[in-house]
Amino acid sequence: MCGRTSLFTSLADLQDRLDATHATPDAYEPRYNIAPQDDIEVVTAADPDAIERHHWGLLPEWADGPGDGFINARAETVAEKPAFRDSWAERPCLVPSSGFYEWQAAAHGTEPYRVYRPDDLVLLGGVWREWERDDRTLRSVTVLTTEPNDLMGDLHDRMPVLLRPGEEATWLHGDPAERAELCRPYPDDDLEAYRIGTAVNDPSNDHPGIIKRDETEQSGLGEFA
DSSP states (O other): OOOOEEEOSOHHHHHHHHTOEESSGGGOOOEEEEOTTSEEEEEETTEEEEEEEEEESBOOTTOSSGGGOBSEEETTTTTTSTTTHHHHHHOEEEEEESEEEEEEEETTEEEEEEEEBTTBOEEEEEEEEEEEETTEEEEEEEEEEEOOOHHHHTTOSOEEOBOOTTOHHHHHHSOHHHHHHTOSOOOGGGOEEEEBOGGGGSTTOOSGGGGSBOOSOOSSOOSBO
16 A cells, blocks of 8 residues: 655656646645645646646545545556546546655564665556535545555555556556556566654654664564665
């Protein structure tokens, strides 16, 4: 799954990587601990030249409020579930990330790990929709998940759909069948992971120290790649 992420590249590098301009550049700031219900940067098929900010947690039309959103959707069933099927068919998006976090079970609880690409952002496959209630309109997004690769399998039984370089256009502009072919485990050798400290557990902690390697004695998986 994907329940916490980050985006701390510079605005210039983000715009260059996505070949798009941020719609609200003054609102952009490096973030090391993005949690569900936060706003998150996305690029949509509807406006691929713009980087927008959407609410993380897709809100179906029957949702009572922003807290009722779905942060993840299973790629295997996204075309069938009423909450997602229209968005899957018509509203794909990209969610850029400097690395996401996963928690591994350990004897004393859970240990957080950072998963990232050493030389680039990762682009998560998502879908979005507009939710309206009274006089409020909110654009919301969910991140798709798929089976894990070997690297992620040591941490969780799911992983986010990560697009390989060059697949962005197919995700945004291809048909659902073409997108479905991209919902497979990402290559292990293009990702790295390492254990971090527990500061990430509290969403109010958002600083560069979040991604510092935890060098204390390891009881679990440790650093791996």
